[in-house]
Amino acid sequence: MKAPAHISRKRRRTAPLVLCLLLLAALAGFLCGRTPRSILPGVVNTGNETVIQPKDAWQLTLVNAKNPIEGNPQIELTELRNGQAIDSRVYPALQRMMDDARAVGLRPLICSSYRTNEKQTELFQNKVASYLNQGYSVEEATRLAAGWVAAPGTSEHQLGLAVDIVAESYQLLDEQQEQTAEQQWLIENCAAYGFILRYPTDKSDVTGVGYEPWHYRYVGETAANEIMSQGVCLEEYLGATA
Ligand SMILES: [Zn+2]
Incomplete structure (x- = not known):
């Protein structure tokens, strides 16, 4: 019809x-x-895989056991007063964070920052040796050491974007570090300066690194605010794995 x-x-x-x-x-x-x-800044989703673009996102460079440093990056360093050094692009933010912490009566101390590949190798071998001395096999000692000291080429200290900061009154690198007033202030305020607490206690299975309440990584203010407020780690933020 x-x-x-x-x-x-x-x-x-x-x-x-x-x-x-x-x-x-x-x-x-x-x-x-x-x-x-x-x-996400510096990240392009191409469908099935996420490509991290180092261009324009140097501060988001991911380094971990599965993402070793490529080649021999030339880093312009600025030396700190205690002989340590940091990527020059990060220096102003780090200086401001340290100055502001001191202004409220705290005494933070940078005990490690930029490391050469040789320095990282030395630290790693020392850790392996300590496990060998305890009777572990070479294989076991190497595996255990990697949980505490990144193998050469896989430490973001080699990027010049990470700093280990301790309280002057308590300089041991252990979990008690988080109880110090310095760490409490840093954990609360680091994002405002573009830093994140890189290895939180509840993210060890994702980062592949034990809890380090002293290791801060520069990622820029935008990423730092998002990462710290969302309670994610850098791997999760970038959609990558460790
Ligand atoms: Zn560190």
Whole structure:
């Protein structure tokens, strides 16, 4: 049966509109599905894999056991008063953080920052040796050491973007460090200066590194605020693995 003339006319008029709405809905769905990853600075979601773009995002460079440092990066360093050094681009933020901590009566001490590959090798071998002395096999000693000292090429200290900060009154690198007023202040305030507590206690299975309430990593203020407020680690933030 032929439809009445007025219905046919109405269908002809509404068909393009319905098509447009369907296309808009499909586009919106597509964009929403892609948004969470693609808005991260320096990260591009290409569908199945997430590509971290080092360009324009030097401060988000991921270094861990599965993402070793590539090549021999040339880092412009600024030397600190105690002989330590840090990437020059990070120096102003670090200086401000240290100055502000001291201004409220705290006494933070930078005990380690930039390390050469030789220095990292020495630290790693010392840790392996300590396990060998306890009677572990070479394989076991190497595996255990890697849980505490990053193997050469896999430490972000070699990037010049990480600092170990302790309280002057308590300089041991152990869990008690988090009880010091210095760490409490740093954990609370580091994001405002672009730093994150890199190896939180509840993220060891993701980072592959034990709890280090003294190791701060520069990632820039935007990423630091998001990471610290969301309670994620850098691997999770970048959608990567350790
Ligand atoms: Zn460290």
